[in-house]
Amino acid sequence: MFKIIEARFLAENIKLFEIEAPRIAKKRKAGQFVIVRIHEHGERIPLTIADSDVEKGTITIIVQGVGKTTRELNLKKKGDIILDVVGPLGQPSHIENFGTAVSIGGGVGTAIAYPTAVALKQAGNYVITINGARNKDLVILEEEMKAVSDEAYITTDDGSYGYHGFVTDKLQELIDQGKKIDFVLAIGPIPMMKAVADVTRPYGIKTVVSLNPIMVDGTGMCGGCRVLIDGKAQFACVDGPEFDAHKVDFKNLADRNKMYHKYEQEALKHFEEKCKLTEKINTLEQAE
Amino acid sequence: MNQLTPKERMKIPRHSMIEQDPAERSRNFSEVNLGYTPELAIEEAQRCLQCPKPTCVAGCPVNIQIKDFITLIAEGDFIGAVKKIKEDNALPAICGRVCPQEEQCEEACVVGKRGEPVAIGYLERFVADYERESGKIDVPEVKVSNGKKVAIVGSGPAGLSCAKDLREKGYEVTVFEALHELGGVLVYGIPEFRLPKEIVRTEIDGLKRMGVKFETDAIIGRVFTVDELMEEEGYDAVFLGVGAGLPWFLGIEGENLNGVYSANEFLTRVNLMKAYQFPEYDSPILDCHNKNVAVFGGGNTAMDAVRTSLRLGAKNAYIVYRRSEKEMPARVEEIKHAKEEGVQFMLLTNPVRLIGDDEGWLKGMELIKMELGEPDESGRRRPIPIEGSNFTVDIDVAVIAIGNGPNPLVTQTTPEIETSRRGTIVVDPETMKTSKKGVFAGGDIVTGGATVILAMGAGRKAAAAIDHYLQNGAW
Numbered sequence: 001m002f003k004i005i006e007a008r009f010l011a012e013n014i015k016l017f018e019i020e021a022p023r024i025a026k027k028r029k030a031g032q033f034v035i036v037r038i039h040e041h042g043e044r045i046p047l048t049i050a051d052s053d054v055e056k057g058t059i060t061i062i063v064q065g066v067g068k069t070t071r072e073l074n075l076k077k078k079g080d081i082i083l084d085v086v087g088p089l090g091q092p093s094h095i096e097n098f099g100t101a102v103s104i105g106g107g108v109g110t111a112i113a114y115p116t117a118v119a120l121k122q123a124g125n126y127v128i129t130i131n132g133a134r135n136k137d138l139v140i141l142e143e144e145m146k147a148v149s150d151e152a153y154i155t156t157d158d159g160s161y162g163y164h165g166f167v168t169d170k171l172q173e174l175i176d177q178g179k180k181i182d183f184v185l186a187i188g189p190i191p192m193m194k195a196v197a198d199v200t201r202p203y204g205i206k207t208v209v210s211l212n213p214i215m216v217d218g219t220g221m222c223g224g225c226r227v228l229i230d231g232k233a234q235f236a237c238v239d240g241p242e243f244d245a246h247k248v249d250f251k252n253l254a255d256r257n258k259m260y261h262k263y264e265q266e267a268l269k270h271f272e273e274k275c276k277l278t279e280k281i282n283t284l285e286q287a288e
Numbered sequence: 289m290n291q292l293t294p295k296e297r298m299k300i301p302r303h304s305m306i307e308q309d310p311a312e313r314s315r316n317f318s319e320v321n322l323g324y325t326p327e328l329a330i331e332e333a334q335r336c337l338q339c340p341k342p343t344c345v346a347g348c349p350v351n352i353q354i355k356d357f358i359t360l361i362a363e364g365d366f367i368g369a370v371k372k373i374k375e376d377n378a379l380p381a382i383c384g385r386v387c388p389q390e391e392q393c394e395e396a397c398v399v400g401k402r403g404e405p406v407a408i409g410y411l412e413r414f415v416a417d418y419e420r421e422s423g424k425i426d427v428p429e430v431k432v433s434n435g436k437k438v439a440i441v442g443s444g445p446a447g448l449s450c451a452k453d454l455r456e457k458g459y460e461v462t463v464f465e466a467l468h469e470l471g472g473v474l475v476y477g478i479p480e481f482r483l484p485k486e487i488v489r490t491e492i493d494g495l496k497r498m499g500v501k502f503e504t505d506a507i508i509g510r511v512f513t514v515d516e517l518m519e520e521e522g523y524d525a526v527f528l529g530v531g532a533g534l535p536w537f538l539g540i541e542g543e544n545l546n547g548v549y550s551a552n553e554f555l556t557r558v559n560l561m562k563a564y565q566f567p568e569y570d571s572p573i574l575d576c577h578n579k580n581v582a583v584f585g586g587g588n589t590a591m592d593a594v595r596t597s598l599r600l601g602a603k604n605a606y607i608v609y610r611r612s613e614k615e616m617p618a619r620v621e622e623i624k625h626a627k628e629e630g631v632q633f634m635l636l637t638n639p640v641r642l643i644g645d646d647e648g649w650l651k652g653m654e655l656i657k658m659e660l661g662e663p664d665e666s667g668r669r670r671p672i673p674i675e676g677s678n679f680t681v682d683i684d685v686a687v688i689a690i691g692n693g694p695n696p697l698v699t700q701t702t703p704e705i706e707t708s709r710r711g712t713i714v715v716d717p718e719t720m721k722t723s724k725k726g727v728f729a730g731g732d733i734v735t736g737g738a739t740v741i742l743a744m745g746a747g748r749k750a751a752a753a754i755d756h757y758l759q760n761g762a763w
């Protein structure tokens with residue numbers, strides 16, 4: 001049983017939680033994640049540890065409501081309980097002073113990239129952050145990112161804020177301006193990570209991505225999270241989640257992540273119907 | 289009961305298990321075996337010749353006093369019988385169900401030399417169930433705390449039995465488990481229709497009532513290393529019963545297609561995550577209705593997976609095994625049940641590659657016929673591919689059940705613990721001591737994938753050695 005100490009929305013559908021988990025807080029390193037199960041009938045889903053406070057004994061997760069489990073989680077409030085939180089899982093990010101490091105986040109990937117950006121800064125890198133969102137309302141962690149960056153850029157697909165375009169457009173622009181980039185970290189939707197890998201490949205810039213395959217146990221027991229790296233299967237939960245972007249088979253990952261699409265739609269529908277019902281009951285009760 | 293002569297005893301036929309009808313059970317998840325009635329149990333017990341030198345006992349890896357417990361059953365003292373078993377085996381309801389009896393106790397029973405052996409497993413199961421259903425399981429007495437703390441890593445049969453013995457001796461015992469449920473393979477691997485989870489839960493509740501502490505969601509190597517357990521958390525000794533939970537794949541083309549599972553994933557989704565009750569439970573599993581499912585392998589895990597696929601609706605469920613039935617490592621009963629339920633066996637056949645479509649979905653498999661050559665190091669005849677005998681079969685779901693290796697989470701973070709080339713932990717076979725002072729190990733992490741009873745025996749052996757070590761301090 002893990003208590004929620006703090007909960008607030010950062011943007012529509014994106015919620016930050018501070019959870020009491022002192023042991024994990026003490027051990028976690030940038031790049032690691034937890035697996036969460038919210039109730040007895042729940043599935044196990046991985047979420048990156050965005051931050052931690054050893055003194056308070058808390059970890060922070062940032063959750064984008066995309067389907068049944070994340071939406072149900074995002075209904076939770078301060079004081080509520082999460083049944084299971086296990087971690088820290090995965091290999092920590094490989095951090096060193098590369099020189100100039102660019103951290104690229106797309107959507108909720110910004111939250112996942114944040115702890116690693118902090119660690120890169122602490123290791124002495126010149127840190128450039130590029131964080132993309134569909135529009136102005138979906139920009140998250142702007143202040144936090146600015147605080148760890150030597151240069152911070154925001155891009156929006158519709159141009160409603162910051163740079164008008166994709167994160168890769170901004171990255172290409174920096175390269176074209178002759179900026180010497182030694183390391184790129186890219187975290188976000190699969191097409192975005194693939195696009196970043198395609199941009200940096202011709203320049204031989206070391207590029208790391210954090211992969212998000214479907215997981216169950218997170219301990220190397222099920223093999224469901226296997227991804228193809230240089231044609232060989234690796235388990236993202238124990239060998240990753242970060243891998244050399246130039247070796248990742250993104251098509252295989254994208255295909256595998258669609259494996260339960262039909263079921264996920266069904267689960268979400270089932271959940272939304274239940275929510276509506278509860279809402280109805282609540283309004284009826286209030287009316288009485 | 290002594291009025292029966294040995295000859296008369298030999299004349300009583302072995303009583304078969306009462307089972308659910310195959311057509312019905314292959315579509316539900318309830319237990320297949322329904323158990324003996326008290327009358328059947330007494331009659332079956334009367335088949336035992338009460339040998340002056342019972343050979344059966346040596347056939348059991350933990351040397352249960354088989355003759356004595358069977359005598360008690362014949363006398364109608366079922367509770368006495370289960371107490372007798374529990375002197376050597378903490379988990380009779382489980383072992384009675386899953387032990388490979390035909391190669392252990394029953395293989396060694398003299399009655400079996402001329403007919404069918406005494407049904408030792410069924411009897412063991414019967415008395416354990418009788419005790420549980422009577423609600424009169426007594427909690428073993430626990431000695432006054434001796435103030436020493438032992439950490440058990442892993443809640444499979446090895447960890448549970450080690451925890452029980454140490455707690456009885458007065459140790460403060462905490463079991464750390466990586467998953468959200470306790471029981472190891474007993475809950476995530478072996479299906480409900482073979483081992484109801486309620487039984488495992490009852491056993492664990494008993495341990496809780498004895499004062500064993502359990503911490504789920506606690507991965508050793510991550511939240512604490514073994515060193516931290518001993519140096520910072522105050523544990524005087526550590527037992528590693530972390531099992532062999534790392535699934536092997538075939539290494540053939542197409543293994544990353546959608547629809548290809550490891551047996552661990554397939555079974556974990558169904559058993560631990562209850563995916564067969566989706567959407568009441570949130571974890572999904574591919575619906576097998578009207579689908580063809582192929583399971584690669586010939587062990588218990590393969591049988592569990594293929595029978596599970598039938599229960600998920602599979603139209604055709606295949607076992608693909610590269611040797612012949614004789615070499616199959618699965619329990620005889622599982623093979624029999626699988627056949628009765630309609631599983632199709634493709635023997636002397638090996639997968640060459642898995643075939644997919646453009647969107648990455650499994651569509652078929654290419655197989656090759658095998659023949660048996662000379663025996664290999666395992667003593668079984670080596671399968672050799674017959675060139676040019678390739679053929680393809682349409683399938684929608686594939687499950688790879690060719691075995692598991694040791695998970696390196698603990699050993700990676702504790703390099704002083706010596707491991708073999710295969711990654712298993714090296715121990716002194718008498719004491720289960722590892723190369724690191726204060727650390728013991730047993731079960732599948734030492735042997736590689738083996739059996740419940742061997743894991744349990746190892747846990748008990750380690751408990752005795754831990755007690756010895758903590759009482760006299762000498763390593």
Ligand SMILES: Cc1cc2nc3c(=O)[nH]c(=O)nc-3n(C[C@H](O)[C@H](O)[C@H](O)COP(=O)(O)OP(=O)(O)OC[C@H]3O[C@@H](n4cnc5c(N)ncnc54)[C@H](O)[C@@H]3O)c2cc1C
Nearest residue numbers: 045046047048063064067068069070212213214215257264
């Ligand atoms: C290492 C790792 C770290 C992650 N960190 C974060 C994070 O910090 N914040 C965040 O919002 N999201 C994160 N994710 C993604 C998050 O786990 C999924 O969005 C979530 O599982 C979706 O569950 P759902 O039931 O809400 O949606 P569904 O509708 O069930 O699924 C939506 C999509 O999410 C993926 N998904 C579904 N089930 C799982 C699963 N069990 N494991 C992984 N992916 C799954 C599938 O591609 C699916 O199509 C991370 C994923 C990984 C692998």
Ligand SMILES: Cc1cc2nc3c(=O)[nH]c(=O)nc-3n(C[C@H](O)[C@H](O)[C@H](O)COP(=O)(O)OP(=O)(O)OC[C@H]3O[C@@H](n4cnc5c(N)ncnc54)[C@H](O)[C@@H]3O)c2cc1C
Nearest residue numbers: 442444445446466472473508531588731732738739740743
């Ligand atoms: C599908 C299947 C069917 C089987 N059928 C039979 C059968 O019919 N008869 C039979 O005798 N045997 C059978 N076996 C084999 C038998 O289940 C195993 O030999 C036995 O369970 C091994 O026990 P164990 O205690 O060593 O490990 P496990 O049962 O594997 O338990 C190990 C536990 O440790 C936990 N763990 C691992 N790493 C850590 C960590 N770092 N920190 C905390 N916890 C950790 C795991 O999550 C797990 O719960 C079967 C196995 C499988 C997979």
Ligand code: SF4
Nearest residue numbers: 348383387392393409
């Ligand atoms: S524990 Fe297993 S081998 Fe031993 S008597 Fe019981 S069923 Fe037979």
Ligand code: SF4
Nearest residue numbers: 336337339344397398
């Ligand atoms: S060997 Fe068979 S007949 Fe003899 S005591 Fe054991 S169970 Fe009874």
Ligand code: FES
Nearest residue numbers: 218220222223237
């Ligand atoms: S999630 Fe099961 S092995 Fe990675």
Ligand SMILES: [Mg+2]
Nearest residue numbers: 067068069264
């Ligand atoms: Mg989901």
